[in-house]
Amino acid sequence: MLSVQNLGVTFTMYDVGLTQKRLTVIMDLDLEVGAGEVVAVVGSSGSGKSLLAHAILGILPYNALVTGKIVFKGELLTPERQTKLRGKEIALIPQSVSYLDPLMRVGSQVHRASRLSGLPATEARGVVNQIFERYALPLPVKHLYPFQLSGGMARRVLVATAAVGRAELLIADEPTPGLHIDVVVETLNHLRELANEGKAIILITHDLEAAMRVADKVAVFYAGTTLEVAAAEDFTDGHLRHPYTQALWRSLPQNGFIPVKGTQPSPEALPDGCLFADRCPLVTDACQKARPQFHIVRGAPVRCIHAEG
Numbered sequence: 056m057l058s059v060q061n062l063g064v065t066f067t068m069y070d071v072g073l074t075q076k077r078l079t080v081i082m083d084l085d086l087e088v089g090a091g092e093v094v095a096v097v098g099s100s101g102s103g104k105s106l107l108a109h110a111i112l113g114i115l116p117y118n119a120l121v122t123g124k125i126v127f128k129g130e131l132l133t134p135e136r137q138t139k140l141r142g143k144e145i146a147l148i149p150q151s152v153s154y155l156d157p158l159m160r161v162g163s164q165v166h167r168a169s170r171l172s173g174l175p176a177t178e179a180r181g182v183v184n185q186i187f188e189r190y191a192l193p194l195p196v197k198h199l200y201p202f203q204l205s206g207g208m209a210r211r212v213l214v215a216t217a218a219v220g221r222a223e224l225l226i227a228d229e230p231t232p233g234l235h236i237d238v239v240v241e242t243l244n245h246l247r248e249l250a251n252e253g254k255a256i257i258l259i260t261h262d263l264e265a266a267m268r269v270a271d272k273v274a275v276f277y278a279g280t281t282l283e284v285a286a287a288e289d290f291t292d293g294h295l296r297h298p299y300t301q302a303l304w305r306s307l308p309q310n311g312f313i314p315v316k317g318t319q320p321s322p323e324a325l326p327d328g329c330l331f332a333d334r335c336p337l338v339t340d341a342c343q344k345a346r347p348q349f350h351i352v353r354g355a356p357v358r359c360i361h362a363e364g
């Protein structure tokens with residue numbers, strides 16, 4: 056359904072004295088998402104996850120230059136098409152209730168979302184009631200304002216707002232950390248259900264465990280690019296290809312809690328070679344010379360010259 060090819064995002068900024076500065080924050084990024092699939096995008100803070108979502112939706116700030124290709128349902132996703140499809144065929148499940156209109160009752164917002172997505176007025180009312188029932192939101196909740204919702208209810212309203220329409224691609228930017236585990240699990244289950252009904256889901260998260268709970272594939276982001284796109288079972292089968300993905304896996308509490316030493320390079324100081332080279336146990340001179348290209352190892356793409364079948 057969605058194919059992101061060689062995506063790049065560069066910001067033009069002005070420094071002291073009005074000197075222009077270009078900052079490339081996403082480069083060579085590839086990602087495929089099919090109908091019925093949950094693809095998790097996992098990466099630490101600043102790796103470019105939200106910018107990927109914004110690039111797909113066409114809501115990057117004006118000083119961002121996008122290169123590469125995004126193809127949606129076989130057709131190039133141009134800015135015009137993005138404007139046309141946003142909220143209709145491609146919907147965002149935002150990070151927090153702060154994205155809802157604080158002055159509008161919840162029911163009206165879900166209703167508005169359904170109308171924006173193209174549902175006729177005659178159907179919208181019934182569909183909104185159905186969606187409230189589906190997400191265990193009692194009908195009186197319709198009359199509440201966003202600030203009156205509990206954390207769990209707020210997540211359900213956000214999912215309902217995206218699920219009420221006919222959007223086939225849903226992008227969930229990670230729920231704010233600090234949510235109760237039950238709420239997280241419930242939201243993840245809702246996303247899985249929507250995929251099982253045939254939608255394509257991109258789940259953006261820091262939380263590898265959450266990702267593995269529901270995702271079919273996990274795209275591992277690092278300093279603005281994908282290092283590996285692994286199948287969820289590759290983690291548990293020990294089939295991971297990239298040393299960074301392996302390190303992330305070992306950093307989970309149940310796998311030894313071994314931290315990955317060092318930090319991700321900042322967009323202002325990216326190395327010429329492999330982005331992970333300075334933290335990698337397998338590093339050799341060749342790694343420092345050129346950025347490794349994606350190549351297929353055991354059926355999945357990875358960006359490491361040492362990864363072999």
Ligand SMILES: Nc1ncnc2c1ncn2[C@@H]1O[C@H](COP(=O)(O)OP(=O)(O)OP(=O)(O)O)[C@@H](O)[C@H]1O
Nearest residue numbers: 066080098099100101102103104105106107116322
């Ligand atoms: N408008 C902007 N101008 C310049 N740089 C930006 C802008 N927006 C984001 N960036 C930079 O782009 C990089 C990626 O940001 P992004 O928000 O996509 O990260 P993220 O992976 O979503 O992080 P988090 O997990 O913290 O949400 C960061 O280094 C960030 O500072």
Ligand code: NI
Nearest residue numbers: 104105106228
């Ligand atoms: Ni983000």
